[in-house]
Amino acid sequence: MSVLSTEDEGKFLMDVEGEQIGIVTEVDPEAQVAYVEPDPDLAEAWIQGFGFGDADEDDIEVPADAVATVTDSELRVARDL
Numbered sequence: 251m252s253v254l255s256t257e258d259e260g261k262f263l264m265d266v267e268g269e270q271i272g273i274v275t276e277v278d279p280e281a282q283v284a285y286v287e288p289d290p291d292l293a294e295a296w297i298q299g300f301g302f303g304d305a306d307e308d309d310i311e312v313p314a315d316a317v318a319t320v321t322d323s324e325l326r327v328a329r330d331l
């Protein structure tokens with residue numbers, strides 16, 4: 251299990267095969283949940299990349315125990331969501 255923080259907002263979420271699932275829009279550090287926008291458009295990707303976005307109703311909830319690794323640019327899940 252990885253520890254998620256607000257520093258992870260704007261990173262890409264990758265699946266076990268290295269394919270991009272979406273971009274992290276918001277992290278709830280207390281609940282240890284990342285909210286991910288699947289297939290963001292270019293404008294959303296820019297906003298999230300600069301850390302100015304928020305989660306909305308179509309975001310996927312990813313619990314920290316599903317995240318295997320965290321790098322400077324991505325979160326990678328340990329299993330299919």
